[in-house]
Amino acid sequence: MxxxxxxxxxxAFFAAVEQRDHPHFKGKPVIVGGSSKRGIVATCSYEARRYGIHSAMPIFMAEEKCPHGIYLPVRYSRYKxxxxxxxxxxxxxxxxxxxxxxxxxxxxxxxxxxxxxxxAHYIKREVMNRTGLTLSxxxxxxxxxxxxxxxxxxxxxxxxxxxxMIPELLKPLSINKVYGIGKKSAKKLNAIGIFTIEDMMDLTEEYLVHFLGKMGTEVYHMIRGVDNRQIQTGREIKSIGRETTLQKDTRDKEYLKEILLVFAKDVANSLDKRNLSTKTITIKMKEADFINHTKSRTLNYHLDAVEDIYKVACDILDELVLEKDLRLIGLSVSNFGEEEMQQLSFFE
Incomplete structure (x- = not known):
């Protein structure tokens, strides 16, 4: 079958929710990501996209393109x-x-x-009736x-x-449309004259494996309309973390530790809710010139307490030589294990 x-x-989910909750925003360029110039665009309404604004764009650049836009902070709990x-x-x-x-x-x-x-029509109708939002x-x-x-x-x-419709429908499309082809891979393929799916069809499976690694076989079949991936109903959590763009560029470690403490509390709370513990702590940093760095430590034991996560994060930070001011810092944990819990009888 x-x-x-x-x-x-x-x-444009976040922006659409804001427009629904604030009807006077409808038809206007709404940019969600923060009112601070140091924020990043999370998403924006289609009215804002006409000005060349897109997700992951720094807010200060968005403001240059659309100074009269409505800039709003992210309300993640509302969107959830x-x-x-x-x-x-x-x-x-x-x-x-x-x-x-x-x-x-x-x-x-x-x-x-x-x-x-x-x-499909049922989904669109029900979502509109219950939330007032559109989808594709x-x-x-x-x-x-x-x-x-x-x-x-x-x-x-x-x-x-x-x-x-396959493969004729696919042939003129850009290779950027293919699952598994990221920006780096696309750039490498463009360099050898591969721009469209039709161009890519001239490459053998062996060549794509050599070029793309283990994804090569999947890509070879995918562009021919074959994809046997099943629906994954239980998606495994790979990491839990928080990050923030700083109000002012800094390399003041004591100030950065204050932020890491807030993040450690959030992360520990998330671990507790999922009955998980962690072995790997990672600090993410973005310098003032937008260069990203990460530094991790993997322990030979699991931990889940706020103070333990915070201590490891601080140890990592103390070991770093910050040659430039930071504009963003983040804390994440990974390499999970489940906490052992005793199952008690209802009658005990």
Whole structure:
């Protein structure tokens, strides 16, 4: 049986929630990421995108492009609340839901006794009725093509990609559209004259493996419309962390330690909620000239207490020679283990 895969992607989610909560923002360029010039754009409304603003752009650059924009801080707890409403709709349809982020997911509806287009329209209608938000839906027989389709008619679009459209539909597309091709790989491929999927089809599987490593085989088949990846309903958490852009560039370690203490408390709380402990502590730094650095320490034992995480973070920081001021600092933990807990009988 041919699979029926849907990829759902909310339209400018954070900005759309702000426009819904503040109706006077509708139709205006809304940029979410902070009112400080030192912030980074998390997302922006389609009105703001017309000015060339995009996610990950520094706020000061966005303000140069759109000085009259509405600049707002991130309200993650609010977006998470709305996200739960949306995902409840997905789970009403099927248990085979793979969350990719707070505003994006795959659904495998192969066993749902309705046409995929009916399900897509149902999702769009229910999300609009319950949240007032729009989304874009891609429908196909595998994950790669479904995700490709959801981006086709944004915003508020639906696109179906069927087997008979392949490979002609794919040939003129940029290699940047292929899952597994990052910026570095695309640049290397461009350097040898590979710009479109049609160009890439001239390369052998062996060459792609040599060029891209283990992803080469997947990419070779994907551009021919073959993707056998299954829906992953339980996504494993790889790391937990926090980071912030500083109000002022600094290399004052005592000040940086104050921030790390706040982060250590948040991280320890997240570990406690998930019944996890960690062996690897990482500090992330971005210098004033936007150069990123990370420094990690992996222990031979697990820990989960605030004071222990904070102490290791401070030890890492103390060992570093900060030759330049920092504009961002972050703390993350990884390499998890589960805490041992005794299961008590209800009658004991």
């Amino acid at each position: 041919e699979r029926k895969i849907i990829h759902v992607d909310m339209d 609340e709305v996200s739960r409403e949306i995902f409840n709709i997905f789970y009403d349809i099927t248990d085979l839901v793979e969350p990719l982020s707070i505003d994006e997911a795959y659904l495998d509806i192969t066993d749902v006794k309705k046409e995929a287009i009916e399900v 839906v891609g429908i196909s027989y595998n994950k790669f093509l479904a995700k490709l389709a959801s981006d086709w008619n944004k915003p508020n679009g639906i696109k179906i990609i069927t087997k008979d």
